[in-house]
Amino acid sequence: MHELIDSLFMRELGNPVLREKRDSAILNIGGKKIAFTTDSYVVNPIFFPGGDIGSLAVHGTVNDLSVCGAKPLFISLGLIIEEGLEKSVLEKITRSIRNAAGRAGVKVVTGDTKVVEKGSCDKIFINTSGIGEIYYPGLSAGKIKPGDSIILSGTIGEHAISVLSKREGISFSSKIKSDSAPLNGLIAKALKASDRVKFMRDPTRGGVATTLNEMAAERKFGIAIDEKRLPVTAGVKAGCELLGFDPLYLACEGRCLIIAAKEDEKKIISAIRRDPLGKNARIIGHTTKDNRGKVYMNTISGGKRIVGMLTGEELPRIC
Amino acid sequence: MCLAVPMKIVEVNGDEGFVGSSGLKRKANFSLIKDPKIGEYVLLHAGFAIERVKEKEALKTLKILRDI
Amino acid sequence: MKYVDEFRNRRLIDKVAGEIRRAADPKRTYNIMEVCGTHTMSIFRFGLRSLLPENIRLISGPGCPVCVTPNEYIDKAIAIANMKNVIVATFGDMLKVPGSYSSLEKEKAKTADIRIVYSSLDALDLAKKHPNKEVVFLGIGFETTAPTVAQSVIIAGKSAVENYSVLCGHKTMPEVMEALVKDGPSAGSGPVLSKAAHGMSAASKDGSIKVDAFLLPGHVSAIIGLKPYGFLSKIYKKRCVVSGFEPLDIMQAILMIIRQARPEVEIQYKRIIEKNGNPLAKKSIKNVFEKCPSVWRGIGCVKNSGLKIRKSYGAFDAELRFKPRIKKTRDNTRCFCGYILKGLKTPYDCPSFARGCTPENPIGACMVSSEGTCAAYYKYGKDTLKPR
Numbered sequence A: 001m002h003e004l005i006d007s008l009f010m011r012e013l014g015n016p017v018l019r020e021k022r023d024s025a026i027l028n029i030g031g032k033k034i035a036f037t038t039d040s041y042v043v044n045p046i047f048f049p050g051g052d053i054g055s056l057a058v059h060g061t062v063n064d065l066s067v068c069g070a071k072p073l074f075i076s077l078g079l080i081i082e083e084g085l086e087k088s089v090l091e092k093i094t095r096s097i098r099n100a101a102g103r104a105g106v107k108v109v110t111g112d113t114k115v116v117e118k119g120s121c122d123k124i125f126i127n128t129s130g131i132g133e134i135y136y137p138g139l140s141a142g143k144i145k146p147g148d149s150i151i152l153s154g155t156i157g158e159h160a161i162s163v164l165s166k167r168e169g170i171s172f173s174s175k176i177k178s179d180s181a182p183l184n185g186l187i188a189k190a191l192k193a194s195d196r197v198k199f200m201r202d203p204t205r206g207g208v209a210t211t212l213n214e215m216a217a218e219r220k221f222g223i224a225i226d227e228k229r230l231p232v233t234a235g236v237k238a239g240c241e242l243l244g245f246d247p248l249y250l251a252c253e254g255r256c257l258i259i260a261a262k263e264d265e266k267k268i269i270s271a272i273r274r275d276p277l278g279k280n281a282r283i284i285g286h287t288t289k290d291n292r293g294k295v296y297m298n299t300i301s302g303g304k305r306i307v308g309m310l311t312g313e314e315l316p317r318i319c
Numbered sequence B: 001m002c003l004a005v006p007m008k009i010v011e012v013n014g015d016e017g018f019v020g021s022s023g024l025k026r027k028a029n030f031s032l033i034k035d036p037k038i039g040e041y042v043l044l045h046a047g048f049a050i051e052r053v054k055e056k057e058a059l060k061t062l063k064i065l066r067d068i
Numbered sequence C: 001m002k003y004v005d006e007f008r009n010r011r012l013i014d015k016v017a018g019e020i021r022r023a024a025d026p027k028r029t030y031n032i033m034e035v036c037g038t039h040t041m042s043i044f045r046f047g048l049r050s051l052l053p054e055n056i057r058l059i060s061g062p063g064c065p066v067c068v069t070p071n072e073y074i075d076k077a078i079a080i081a082n083m084k085n086v087i088v089a090t091f092g093d094m095l096k097v098p099g100s101y102s103s104l105e106k107e108k109a110k111t112a113d114i115r116i117v118y119s120s121l122d123a124l125d126l127a128k129k130h131p132n133k134e135v136v137f138l139g140i141g142f143e144t145t146a147p148t149v150a151q152s153v154i155i156a157g158k159s160a161v162e163n164y165s166v167l168c169g170h171k172t173m174p175e176v177m178e179a180l181v182k183d184g185p186s187a188g189s190g191p192v193l194s195k196a197a198h199g200m201s202a203a204s205k206d207g208s209i210k211v212d213a214f215l216l217p218g219h220v221s222a223i224i225g226l227k228p229y230g231f232l233s234k235i236y237k238k239r240c241v242v243s244g245f246e247p248l249d250i251m252q253a254i255l256m257i258i259r260q261a262r263p264e265v266e267i268q269y270k271r272i273i274e275k276n277g278n279p280l281a282k283k284s285i286k287n288v289f290e291k292c293p294s295v296w297r298g299i300g301c302v303k304n305s306g307l308k309i310r311k312s313y314g315a316f317d318a319e320l321r322f323k324p325r326i327k328k329t330r331d332n333t334r335c336f337c338g339y340i341l342k343g344l345k346t347p348y349d350c351p352s353f354a355r356g357c358t359p360e361n362p363i364g365a366c367m368v369s370s371e372g373t374c375a376a377y378y379k380y381g382k383d384t385l386k387p388r
Helices: A002-013 A053-066 A087-104 A158-164 A184-193 A207-216 A234-243 A262-273 B055-066 C010-023 C037-045 C071-081 C104-109 C120-129 C146-158 C173-186 C195-200 C218-224 C227-234 C247-259 C279-288 C311-316 C318-322 C337-341 C373-381
Strands: A025-029 A032-041 A070-082 A107-116 A124-134 A149-152 A197-201 A222-226 A257-260 A282-288 A295-298 A304-306 B005-013 B016-021 B024-029 B041-045 B048-052 C030-034 C056-060 C086-090 C113-116 C134-139 C164-168 C213-217 C239-243 C265-267 C289-296 C300-309
Touching: A032 A053, A053 A070, A053 A087, A053 A124, A053 A184, A070 A087, A070 A184, A087 A107, A087 A124, A149 A262, A158 A234, A184 A197, A184 A262, A197 A207, A207 A222, A207 A257, A207 A295, A234 B005, A234 B016, A234 B024, A257 A262, A262 A282, A304 C373, B005 B024, B024 B041, B024 B048, B041 C218, B048 C146, B048 C218, B055 C010, B055 C247, C010 C247, C030 C037, C030 C247, C037 C213, C037 C247, C037 C373, C071 C086, C071 C104, C071 C134, C071 C164, C071 C318, C086 C120, C104 C113, C120 C134, C120 C146, C120 C164, C134 C146, C134 C318, C146 C164, C146 C279, C146 C311, C164 C300, C164 C311, C164 C318, C173 C218, C173 C227, C173 C300, C213 C218, C213 C227, C213 C247, C218 C227, C218 C239, C218 C279, C227 C239, C227 C265, C239 C247, C279 C289, C300 C311, C311 C318, C337 C373
Parallel strands: A070 A107, A222 A295, C030 C056, C030 C213, C086 C113, C086 C134, C134 C164, C213 C239, C239 C265
Antiparallel strands: A025 A032, A032 A124, A070 A124, A149 A257, A149 A282, A197 A257, A222 A282, A295 A304, B005 B016, B005 B041, B016 B024, B041 B048, C289 C300
């Protein structure tokens, strides 16, 4: 995917804003700094414990705006619906979108609907784009220096496991609910507590490992995290053991990574923990002077290992 | 080879049943072990219990290591 | 006790690491081969090499059933997947393995109905759910998995499910271990690589690595017991310990290997292993399968190292049912998997490693399998481990 983006899209469409490859583009419009983002949602199954494709579509875009220091304001809603999708399903998803938007404090202000032939898409695909107003300017991976703290806002992997638990062929029952949630409230608390937050990102596809690698790639710092500090619930651990997954690579949809100056780490953690979504926030590691561009982990068994990017998809295995 | 997880037997219906761990529950087939009992731990591989976990031995192993 | 975290206890692991340093003879090297992909992954995942002294070397052998599955099997699976009204059900491990011309993943993206399952029983359920389709399960794995697949066939027979069959690619461990120990670099029937690949090799012609000891596979051993390994210590004088998969298990097993006064087969994984294995599982394998010669990728044909479905269960044999026709099997000559699977070279010695062969674009099975040696080196160690 990264290769495709670089070799095709950047080549054909590249401009200074696009090349920054942020979660949201930061634009100057009439003197105001506006964040603009887009994302498409194709999750299967469309209903899963703790959410559905509708709420996911709202939360994902709200979060992409929030991690750039923007207050999410408006979103667009593009639906591609497979012919024959039951009306009740569409109604359920629409209500879910309404509730998610209300919870996040954003308005759906424009939209589009297309119906395609049976087989042309898997029940329903959703695209949401969003705009927000920047209130915490200057967030940039370029500001990260060795010695900065890496804060994770909550437990990892619940979204991936909850979705998998419903997939035909590998189903298992679990109490695990997706962590899909809007992070704008939690992030606002963190940004209010400190003016030394440098960068934020939400670990969606590819999980914490991939997001940290993306941050460190080609930069003048390395990353060291502690396995024993990673917040993972017993249920997710059990699901990972069963299917052969590594929680570091599992997608989250309601968590964020915050990089900030070490001096402010305690302030930020206390502020986040006051938010209902941040109760399990932890400082999971720090940026380092050595091992530039790489992510290392001190394992629970006292060893040390490199944490690479997710290559391909985490597939359930027996080996 | 091969990924197998210790899980607790939570339900038995003849050769079939369920195993669980930390809130996670999975169908399991017990035809490869004798007399599966609720509360026992078994090694689950590809949907089958392939061996029971012996608690006494596990405790012995840990004690040997603690006494090194 | 849940039997996982207790065996990841940092303090105990440090203790055992200290004891290994004390017990190891600094004047010699210990070459310990593990023949189980799950061991390979565990060692990397928990960073165990960084806890061991330099003179203890852990070598990966042919322990990944996905890695050793030959192109021919994949080609047949693909041929079957492309037949009308067929659903191929497979463990996730197999999806990206390259065959001679394509992979199951690539075919799935076109028109083939290929589904990932966690258990052969999930595949059987698919057969019951889709009575107008044929469901073919890809039976891959060693003796740990074989009895589970055998049971699925027995259950299918008892429930009169007629649209379920298995493409059997199961292999067994002891015979290939004997081939490795007996023949070393020339183990197996045929030439490993073409002349061109040999020419690319940076290592010396002999290039054999002496194996002193084996970390025996814990879960295969849970099924087959200890007897099948007797020849390793009796005849070939190798130290052997059946090891579990948690970091503490592996560390204790290594300590036991170092401490062995004379070569024998010992059990570290006492909470699971019975000396005679699992009689019900062994019976199940014998009921449904019989031994046959088997081709191991990179090694060639090893006598008696494979399983095939008996005539009495021929109705469930996908090979008989579909008679898949395939084009001539092609082996990729830029792939060093053969050397790597025999423990003769590490991925660093392969000219394609990380330079054209990556997990996203694998040339050989060692890279694509989640437990392949190359995949493990790439994911965990390409920057930390020094080439040996």
